[in-house]
Amino acid sequence: MAHAKASIGTTNYQTAIVTGHHRLTADEGPALGGKDVGPGPYELLTSALAACTAITLRMYAERKQWPVTAVHADVHFVREGDKQHIDRVLTIEGGVDAEQKKRMADIAERTPVTLTLKGGLEIRTTLA
Known part of the structure; x- marks a missing residue:
């Protein structure tokens, strides 16, 4: 891994x-x-999510043989007081209709990095 x-x-x-x-x-x-x-640590975090999103959606479009020419994932980490969230905006280019774009947005909610961030994970720290 x-x-x-x-x-x-x-x-x-x-x-x-x-x-x-x-x-x-x-x-x-x-x-x-x-x-x-x-890049700073949060820029690396948003980069990981953006890359995973774009890669996964490209794979999905290829598997479906949809005429997607580009996928853009614009990802922003937002902190408002003690609350934080991530905003992600997808732009899908090519000859795909609104229903196909909606399906790709649904797939974006289940990319590996998306699921990891949404689910949280345990971090185990030890000293060498």
Whole structure:
């Protein structure tokens, strides 16, 4: 399954991430003391949901042989006081009708990352 390692040194708050054979950099913006050399943690979270949504809907359209030319998932993490939620807006391009688009929106509610976020999950922390 998925695995990532993150390491940070003394440069606020630049973090090296290795996942699979990919290397990423995460950071915070200047307002939080970082240098904005990479996405912040919540940007990575929304990126994961957006990517999973787009990939799943592309797979679904291919399996159904629907003429979808592009899928866009615009995902925003919103915090209002002590409440938080995610807004997701889908744009589906191609020769698909309103009913097919509605079906794809229904499928978006059941993508793997969507279900994980909606269901919550236990996080077990230990010291090495």
